[in-house]
Amino acid sequence: MNDKQIPLSYANGLIHDLEKAFWDERGKGARFRTTSVGRDYFRERCLPRIQADDTDGILAAVREALQQDGVVGEVTYTREDRLLRVRIQGCVHRPVEDQLIAKGVEPFTCIPANLIALAIEDKLDQPVELAEIKVEGGACQLLMVVFEARPTLE
Amino acid sequence: MADGNALAEATLKVIRDRRSIREYTDEPVSDADLDLILEAARQAPSGENAQPWRFVIVRDPAARRSLGALAGGGSGRRFTSEFVTKKMQERFASLEDEAKKKAAFEKLTSGQVSAFLASAPLNIVVCGKKDVWDMPYDTSAAIENMLLMVTALGLGACWVIAPCIDIRDEERVKTLFGIPEGFKAVSIISVGHPTRPHRPRPRLDLKELVFREKWGTAYYRDEA
Numbered sequence: 001m002n003d004k005q006i007p008l009s010y011a012n013g014l015i016h017d018l019e020k021a022f023w024d025e026r027g028k029g030a031r032f033r034t035t036s037v038g039r040d041y042f043r044e045r046c047l048p049r050i051q052a053d054d055t056d057g058i059l060a061a062v063r064e065a066l067q068q069d070g071v072v073g074e075v076t077y078t079r080e081d082r083l084l085r086v087r088i089q090g091c092v093h094r095p096v097e098d099q100l101i102a103k104g105v106e107p108f109t110c111i112p113a114n115l116i117a118l119a120i121e122d123k124l125d126q127p128v129e130l131a132e133i134k135v136e137g138g139a140c141q142l143l144m145v146v147f148e149a150r151p152t153l154e
Numbered sequence: 155m156a157d158g159n160a161l162a163e164a165t166l167k168v169i170r171d172r173r174s175i176r177e178y179t180d181e182p183v184s185d186a187d188l189d190l191i192l193e194a195a196r197q198a199p200s201g202e203n204a205q206p207w208r209f210v211i212v213r214d215p216a217a218r219r220s221l222g223a224l225a226g227g228g229s230g231r232r233f234t235s236e237f238v239t240k241k242m243q244e245r246f247a248s249l250e251d252e253a254k255k256k257a258a259f260e261k262l263t264s265g266q267v268s269a270f271l272a273s274a275p276l277n278i279v280v281c282g283k284k285d286v287w288d289m290p291y292d293t294s295a296a297i298e299n300m301l302l303m304v305t306a307l308g309l310g311a312c313w314v315i316a317p318c319i320d321i322r323d324e325e326r327v328k329t330l331f332g333i334p335e336g337f338k339a340v341s342i343i344s345v346g347h348p349t350r351p352h353r354p355r356p357r358l359d360l361k362e363l364v365f366r367e368k369w370g371t372a373y374y375r376d377e378a
Contacts, residue, residue, distance in 0.1 A: 035320055129234065
């Protein structure tokens with residue numbers, strides 16, 4: 001088995017190309033087709049760590065997994081009613097967003113955001129929507145909406 | 155030629171009369187009408203004649219309620235996101251009537267705009283086979299054919315993407331109706347008898363839409 005690591009710039013370049021191709025095909029709708037990206041990682045690396053059944057504990061577990069695997073640096077957040085604002089610094093995928101912005105495409109996918117949404121939905125059964133990704137001051141600012149309850153199917 | 159013009163006029167009338175109908179009476183859609191709607195879908199153009207469309211007919215009240223919940227939940231999430239980022243307010247900036255604006259925001263962010271699937275007497279789940287080249291286009295053509303036949307029959311319909319656009323919701327729709335992995339849940343078409351006539355929605359002028367030979371050169375010119 002070849003365990004040589006590939007350059008990060010190569011991986012991010014491919015992610016950018018895939019996202020850009022998806023944007024070119026689906027436009028603003030691309031965002032909604034990438035909400036489950038990261039699900040396997042979530043199940044393998046995040047879910048086993050989540051012991052808490054509150055947002056603070058869930059976010060702490062996701063942050064711990066991402067930091068331990070070297071995906072992100074600092075992660076901070078604030079809650080205001082249903083709005084969850086997450087600030088992520090030092091994300092290894094940040095160049096993907098920079099490349100998209102340089103081509104006039106608003107960033108529409110964030111793996112840490114997907115993991116947070118998957119965690120809250122899995123542990124609290126509360127739907128989560130990523131409303132916005134802003135790249136500011138060297139960090140990504142995520143605006144997420146956490147809904148009270150999932151509409152009943154019966 | 156006279157017959158040809160009559161057919162063209164009749165066709166254009168059906169196209170122009172189509173509306174997105176979200177309120178229906180309790181009267182069921184007859185099997186005979188449904189057969190015509192599905193036959194219209196079957197005759198749609200298809201790349202390589204792959205005919206990737208499949209349809210699940212849903213009349214069961216419990217299944218309709220589930221679809222309504224999924225559609226309302228999906229719409230509500232997306233429109234709430236648009237609202238909290240102020241993009242919805244920008245989109246409605248030209249609407250001066252504040253009461254109407256507030257009502258529109260409420261209808262969109264609550265998901266009511268799509269939850270009506272629960273009360274439609276008939277929902278058609280349009281599925282598309284993934285292992286073909288042109289599935290999104292083929293299924294969209296089939297859907298438009300259905301909408302036009304619905305209109306010609308004096309019925310009403312609405313093309314609802316809300317429970318299929320987000321992959322998380324689409325997965326639930328597929329589970330609900332047992333749709334296999336090789337197929338995508340594309341859209342839901344609600345059908346029924348409209349409760350009232352609906353006015354046409356504004357359309358952009360052809361002058362804004364059509365170019366001559368090259369992008370940017372107007373095809374239709376203002377008369378001198």
